[in-house]
Amino acid sequence: MMVELIYDSSAVKKPVLVSVALEEGVLMNIIEAEVGAREGRIVVEIDDELADRVVTKFESHGVRVRKLIGTIEKGEACLDCGACISVCPVNVFRKDESERVIAETEKCVRCRICIEVCPVNALSLQE
Ligand code: SF4
Ligand code: SF4
Numbered sequence: 001m002m003v004e005l006i007y008d009s010s011a012v013k014k015p016v017l018v019s020v021a022l023e024e025g026v027l028m029n030i031i032e033a034e035v036g037a038r039e040g041r042i043v044v045e046i047d048d049e050l051a052d053r054v055v056t057k058f059e060s061h062g063v064r065v066r067k068l069i070g071t072i073e074k075g076e077a078c079l080d081c082g083a084c085i086s087v088c089p090v091n092v093f094r095k096d097e098s099e100r101v102i103a104e105t106e107k108c109v110r111c112r113i114c115i116e117v118c119p120v121n122a123l124s125l126q127e
Helices: 016-024 048-060 083-087 113-117
Strands: 002-007 029-035 040-045 064-068 072-074 093-095 101-103 123-125
Touching: 002 016, 002 048, 016 048, 048 064, 072 101, 083 093, 083 113, 113 123
Parallel strands: none
Antiparallel strands: 002 040, 002 064, 029 040, 072 123, 093 101
C-alpha cells in the first residue's frame, strides 16, 4: 500500500521514518519526498499486511497519514506516442498488437514521471 506522510513543523524535526522502521521492524520504499524546514511530505510503499500497524505508529509520532488508493489513469487524449513507455520505472505501459498503448495500472508506484513527459496531458494520478 502507498501512503502519504504529512509532517508539520514539529514532526519534521524528528527522525520519524527511521524510528517507525526500527520500532516496527519494517522496510519501506520511499517513492517521493519533499521535506523542508517547516513541513514535509513523503510517499512510502508499505507491505499491505503491515500497513495498518505502521500507519498507527506514524500517527502516534504526530505524522498525518493519507492512504493513496488510486493509480495512474490514461485518458482519451492519448496519441499512443509511447513516451510514457520509455520513462516508467516499473513498466506500467506497453503497446498491444495494434500498437495502442495500454497500462497495467496496478503496477504504478505513483512517481509521476510519465505525467511530465506526456505531450497531451493524457495521464493523471487518481487520489
Ligand atoms: S505519453 Fe501520453 S500520449 Fe504518449 S502514449 Fe503515453 S499517455 Fe499516450
Ligand atoms: S506514475 Fe510513475 S510508476 Fe506510475 S505509471 Fe507513471 S511513470 Fe509509471
